[in-house]
Amino acid sequence: MSKTCHHLPLQVRHLGQVSYESTWQAMQQYTNERGPNDPDQIWLLQHPSVFTQGQAGKAEHLIAPGDIPVVKVDRGGQVTYHGPGQLVAYLLLDVKRLGSGVRQLVTLMEEAVVDALKKAGVEAYAKADAPGVYVQIGQEEAKIASLGLRIRRGCSFHGLAFNLDMDLSPFLRINPCGYQGLRMTQLAELAPQVTPEQATQWVLDYLVAGLGYQQIEAYNRLD
Template sequence: MDAEVLGIRELGLIDYQTAWQAMQRFTNQRGPQTGDELWLLQHPPVFTQGQAGKAEHVLFPGDIPVVQVDRGGQVTYHGPGQLVCYLLIDVRRRGIGVRALVSHIEQSLVDLLASYGVAALAKPDAPGVYVDGAKIASLGLRIRNGRSFHGLALNVDMDLEPFRRINPCGYAGLAMTQLRDLIGPVDFSEVVGRLRTQLARHLGYAQQKTLAGGIENI
């Protein structure tokens, strides 16, 4: 696939471990000409603990599994109604540094939320996107051999209760919010479309292309 084309897979609800293992395979096996991809999906309930994560930030997980993963950052929660986007990008080929990649992702989210009339901002000392001090989107990336994987999670229309079972991103008492609570009922598929458009634009791709098929055989 042309390096200026961003391939996009809309995958629906997928088990976390399945997606994580597929990301690792894709990143390990890709070559210099492998096209970049975004994977847009949701996960069943799961807590994921990043490489810098500390056990004391997992307060009372209950029946929700906790998975230790290879992304940056601390503990977070994924569940249905949260839009997860994994960015499988050859950042070395695109000439994007890690800080610039994070900024592009954050600005994509800020502009997406602005399109719904929601004023959001990023914080230089705490990656993610916030609305009136409450976190609406989290970021956690891993770069291996100049290629990124993992990505972002945007709270759209979900049960926020599990966030109270952890210190989100390592911050005790951090308030979490979601798009539904800010604007009322929201069309999840429309949010998916707006996010993919914003990311393709901010990351500088000439074109985005929907890819058929799942990730099980990647």
């Protein structure tokens, strides 16, 4: 990732719990309308319960969505679940200006979660053939973070979802990320002494450093 001096500060937006569809539309709008002098942004938030189905998503991976809405979206990957207690970090970056690429961004997001878990005393890892972050629980592999990106006009949107302290049962209604029987886990199960706020800050710090930013502006809303 580029370590150049950025002439614009990075904007970090702490949005609380916001609806999936309105946030997705806002990401698309910013990406479609931004120019070469518009700042990169990271949005930190949570969503009410929703399943999102990636562009290549197959219907058979939605086993029993029930009363939880399903939204078809323009990111890569299969179906996943978002809900309260999960950190969602959206990366709205001018990838070309950063001198980066999709693979580097995916790696950075995975490393940010792995590093946060390491600080929490949990060993985690990424896998080349299945993006995301995983841990071993006994003999079983479990997934703790999912990610998906879209690049448009040389800029990224979408990002990562890191399970912190949430109801994991909706994951049983799908094949998470297209993998039948994949176990999902969360920080509260592995390191209950770490607060969601701590873990969020660790992820943010790693992303900011990895992107080479020194200056940050923080906001609590989109406008």
